[in-house]
Amino acid sequence: MSPSPTRVLVLNSGSSSVKYQLLDMRDSSRLAVGLVERIGEQTSRLKHTCLGSGDTREAVGPIADHEAALKAVAEELGRDGLGLDSPELAAIGHRVVHGGMFFTEPTVIDDAVLAEIERLIPVAPLHNPANLTGIRTAQALRPDLPQVAVFDTAFHTTMPESAARYAIDPRIADRYRIRRYGFHGTSHAYVSRATARLLGKTPEEVNVIVLHLGNGASASAVQGGRCVDTSMGLTPLEGLVMGTRSGDLDPAVIFHLARVGGMSMDEIDTLLNKRSGLFGLCGDNDMREIRRRIDEGDAAAQLAFDIYVHRLKKYIGAYCAVLGRVDAVAFTAGVGENAAPVREAAVAGLEGLGLAVDPGLNAVRGDEPRLISPAGARVAVAVVPTDEELEIATQTYALVGTGSAPVGNNS
Ligand code: ADP
Numbered sequence: 001m002s003p004s005p006t007r008v009l010v011l012n013s014g015s016s017s018v019k020y021q022l023l024d025m026r027d028s029s030r031l032a033v034g035l036v037e038r039i040g041e042q043t044s045r046l047k048h049t050c051l052g053s054g055d056t057r058e059a060v061g062p063i064a065d066h067e068a069a070l071k072a073v074a075e076e077l078g079r080d081g082l083g084l085d086s087p088e089l090a091a092i093g094h095r096v097v098h099g100g101m102f103f104t105e106p107t108v109i110d111d112a113v114l115a116e117i118e119r120l121i122p123v124a125p126l127h128n129p130a131n132l133t134g135i136r137t138a139q140a141l142r143p144d145l146p147q148v149a150v151f152d153t154a155f156h157t158t159m160p161e162s163a164a165r166y167a168i169d170p171r172i173a174d175r176y177r178i179r180r181y182g183f184h185g186t187s188h189a190y191v192s193r194a195t196a197r198l199l200g201k202t203p204e205e206v207n208v209i210v211l212h213l214g215n216g217a218s219a220s221a222v223q224g225g226r227c228v229d230t231s232m233g234l235t236p237l238e239g240l241v242m243g244t245r246s247g248d249l250d251p252a253v254i255f256h257l258a259r260v261g262g263m264s265m266d267e268i269d270t271l272l273n274k275r276s277g278l279f280g281l282c283g284d285n286d287m288r289e290i291r292r293r294i295d296e297g298d299a300a301a302q303l304a305f306d307i308y309v310h311r312l313k314k315y316i317g318a319y320c321a322v323l324g325r326v327d328a329v330a331f332t333a334g335v336g337e338n339a340a341p342v343r344e345a346a347v348a349g350l351e352g353l354g355l356a357v358d359p360g361l362n363a364v365r366g367d368e369p370r371l372i373s374p375a376g377a378r379v380a381v382a383v384v385p386t387d388e389e390l391e392i393a394t395q396t397y398a399l400v401g402t403g404s405a406p407v408g409n410n411s
Contacts, residue, residue: 006397008093009022009093011095016039019035020033036069036073044060046058048076059072094148097128097151097152099157100120102120108400109135109148117132150186164180180233182218185227186392188212188220188222196225199327207222207224208329212333213312213339215334223323228323231315243286246280278304284304312342312346316346328380328382330382330384332383354378368385369382
């Protein structure tokens, strides 16, 4: 009998891009990573790295659609002897942004699952269509292979109604499926568990505040391994100040911009999602550039930083209250893992809540989970690198790894 397949291909299909990683789940090692960008344009770009040989190949040229993109990815993998036709491939794991309230777990994809992801398009118009295209294309390439959907929202489905509901008429909320779903769930799940491990505890034993600070940013309150609150809502617009999103604001700002400013709904949508946050405040959304400008005495960059940190601090305080007892605060993603000044400023003055950062530890850079709070601190403050692809691969493999999982009814 041939040994069970152990490889998982993780696909993250965006509207004009596909990111992918091939992992071997025997040791969670990466075999290949890559990215196809600008799908549908003349200057599409494919960048592929084979980790075994260290080879990186880049190609620029038209890639018409997701099908062509995945075929190109399959070809690149094939050149490294890692093709999609390999018997060692156990499954394909897909990141799916919105699973609504329906999907609380990773799910083997069949026709019913596809139909439900499609039904959720009105609440995730930008993301779910691209995710669906990725799934359908991968199914066409390997119809015999289990394909698994791992949802960004799933980790947050444990939120109590008191945190998940907006204070609006429930009949209207239910009719339009308006509630707080939360996003970045794969990262919050991974980082909260990794933080427990760093403390030498099980996830059930600890309460953790996770601060996922990338270009998009969200906070979550995780009690004994279960999410009880998170800062993103119906869409990823709510909550923290982000690279280009405003985060929380009085909903009346929207009425005001429409009535007094004469802006259309699409213009306001673009303003709040793409031209706000750090970028809207100071013209830059990269924290490195903002710190550089602050060092040069730039007042707009300083104010953007201060607004960003103020919001972050408010959420830390709020989640201390939601959790009652906090064991750890974990910083993750591009800003959280790299920007020591953000971590220092977010925790400054919170000694009363048991929170502090040791400047020496905070300045140390590294890829491993690490504590940055002073020895003996009541609450651990940690930097815990996220790894959403590994989490998707782990969840996918857990579902199909025995080779016994049913392949969906995709015919
Ligand atoms: P996303 O996955 O949301 O696109 P990431 O988690 O990769 O984002 O985070 C990207 C952001 O991280 C950048 O926009 C930048 O602000 C920040 N970042 C990355 N590296 C550094 C660094 N060395 N110092 C400060 N900020 C950084």
